[in-house]
Amino acid sequence: MPEYDFSQPQRQSKVGLILIFGTALFHLVRNLWVVVIYFLVREVDRQIMLLTILGLFVVLLLTLAYSVLAFLNFKFHIDEKNREFVLRKGVVSTDVINIPFEKIQQVNFRRNLLQRLIGVYSVVIETAGSQDKEIEIKALFQEKANELSERLMELKEAEIFGGREDLEAAAEESPEKATFKKPKWEYHVSLLTLIKLGLSSNYLRGVGLILAFYFTLRDQFMLDEVFPNEIPGQQEFVEKSSFVFIMGLLLFGMVITVAETVIKYYDLNLKQFHESLQVEMGLRNNTKVNIRSSRVQMLEVSTNPVQKFLDLYTLKISLASSQDDLEKSRIKMPGLSPEVVKQVQKFIFKQESSEKVTILPHKIVLWRKFSRGSIPAVLGLVVGFIFQFPTLLLGGLVSVYLILLSLYNYFYFQRLKLGLDKDILVKTSGLWNRKEQFLEIYRLQAVSVRQPLWYKRRGIVNLTFHSAGGDISFNGVRKKEVTPLVNFLMYRVESIERSWM
Template sequence: MMMMSKRFSSWASLSPWSIISFSLQALKTMINNGYAMIPIVYTGWQQGVSSPWVIIAIVGVILAIFTFATAQWTQYRYRLVDAKLGIKQGIIFKNAHEIPLNKIQNVRLEQPLYFRPLGLFSLVVETAGSKKDEAVLSAVNYRQAMQLKKLLFQHSATTSATNEQALTQASTPTIHGVVVRKSLKELVIFGLYQNNLFWLSIISGSILGQLDWSQIAGSQLATATLNWYQHHIASSLLNELIFSVLALVSLYLLLSLISIASAVLKYHPYQLSQRHKTLHRTGGLLAKQQDALALARVQLISFDQPVIGRIIKLWTVNFKQVQGTEVEQVAKRHMLIPSMTRLQITQTLPKLKGISSSATAMPTHYNGIHLGWFWRRALLPILIPLVHSLILGLNPFTELLWLGSTIFVAGLYLRYRQWGYLLQGDALWIHTGVLGQSWQLIPLKKVQHVRISQTKGQKQNRLASLYIGLACGEQKIPYFPLADARLIAETALSLTKQDHTNWI
């Protein structure tokens, strides 16, 4: 191990092949920040653009990206010394920073499609309190990548242990076991129920807004479709209802194809295994990934069930880590288990030794919060249309107010009905949701601070709101008995008082 450490102790540059990675990263940044330009480009294309200028612009962009990527490669250096990963980079503004290895949360090994013929990989390092990947070492061969990964993660996992504990662990045979495997079918179902149509709706909405709908409505196909609908569907209310439901389901399935393809390409063949107290996830068709996470880093486990997942009774398990000052990016949530039934979760939780909780199954019930939470928020949305109706009477405006108020209050009530909690030994469960639902498993040993607050109305009813501070963010239980709030707070403080282990 010392010889491997010395090998990476001096400043080293990346392979020239990393220019490919830098180029694609620059292109990705341009695309991510330029989705708003799609309608403008589409409009210009419809109106006609001079071909020579288009070619010149494309060539200019390609040359600029390649030049920028080459300059990035020439300035990028890394080394591993004194239990720190040092990185130097920057073209105009030079950046040099050192990453303490005991702050590393994830060490991920990826093999993008363009590196596969070359047998090269990218090593991605994620740390606590950072919004983006802290370091990416591109175009390293497999042997070098595995050596670096082993060094980085071994230092990270053993920093808080004593020398005697480290020697004992070194003499113990490696514990290796598969925790979960997921088939292609399960990943397809995961893409179906975990579908997020947000970005697709933004892009497609911008393009659809540029179409000439009057011309489309007057086409022969549109006319024939309308005639068919009037003769076969519009003649019966039941047929219209069935047709509307089928149309919505078909539209959702069509739009879900992108989500399904993304899930399969990113995760298949999915396997989650455990070595000692470290989770390793492998998978990916286009970009092979090997993601590693020490269980001791897990601050909270989230069991999420969207609306479609609730219908088919499937959950997604997310392992939440330390969150930075920025909102945690979705792109960094690599360590998850898709398409899990309640029985599979019950079989998996006992295998996860090291999550600082003795929980072995999701609860089947919870203690709800007080009805006062709902009325405190629902009265104003009800009063606004009521006052307008008394003054103006019923008219289209007040009817619209009543409709919006009804939808808002119904959503509030559904949220109130699903907000609850359950204390089980050293674990606190919080249940939330509206149409879907979510369970949050909080190991009380990970609690950083607790705060109990009371309004005047809560004091009169012996109620309180409890705020639980974790390294991954704050959790809240509002409007529930003060005695329960004090019990949870005292349990957390008594567990953390005697536990001096590093929470990250």
């Protein structure tokens, strides 16, 4: 492997020029396609045609010149003396971005389709600063990209631990370097698994996507004129066709859901190295993220009965983010086998959780859920009486609904559980979509105890555990039971001098 020297200002790989030009062209075409169509459809005289082509040619040349300049002026290097990463860019004015090593949060890779074709990676440096949340070097070959990312992470680590004389870290350094290239384990999610996953997910999402697509189309092109609403014909025909329509919609939703799953998680690949978990996925936008266990704030394992049968589990990892946009810093990895889930848990928590204390919700939670769910039944009854539906039908429907509601809520309630051991808090919930959320106690930022007025007499409270990766709420528990828990948690958080990030 060639050694790269990052201390001198340098450009991206030369193919980066193609990338910049290609991207610029893409934007150009996207903005100008209306004009092109106009010329295609309308008849224009030769002179205007000629002028237009000339104009296009000039625009193309300008774009090329712009791209070349942008490529030439884009230079980066690592300044070890000033302990920072320096990036210069800009066509007309020059932007200089300096990122001190300690501000580097994470170095990731990203690829879109064009970058895949050319065979280059974007190196994305996430920073903790406020000016730019991330900077992107768009065209580096894999080896160089790897080298740069490793170098930066090393420097960042050195910067953070530099103050203390950390012999332990130094001792760990050498074996780590040796094993860095070789992952401890690797897991690949196959196309078949993704298809199975898509088939066993919620199709309603796909249906929703189609509906959203349909409505935007209708707004834009007035589809109503093309498909008039009033189809002449018999009532029977309409009923039959609407049934076919709904089935078709569901089927189409299924296809869309599968396609979305495949595109989003194509080639999902997990590799665990000594210090980090590398996750790569995506067809259209391929990303490769290195997750360090120290940055993981919360972990969620979810599955549904069908997926459980197929051994498909979904992992969601919440990373620390000081901003409020928590969704963005959440990484979702579906289609994992239970063994892999165990491995990842082991990597993140360094130990297995063994619940010692279990807290169950008060029955009031069940009752509240049931009474809220029965509101539609009551409304249905009232409406039914007003419009004088047959009593038998009405009664039957309402009772079936109520029975299903009770069953659902009963089993949902049965599954709700808050477990705690010495180090980890685990919340179990969900009947169809079963999930377990894991939160290490020392990652807690604060605890809130909430109590509506009407819970006071019964001595019931709702709990919220705040972490930098999101909150976990557990509602309707006996205050007498959880006050010691809160005290214990606070004691732990306050007595552990371990950095939460």
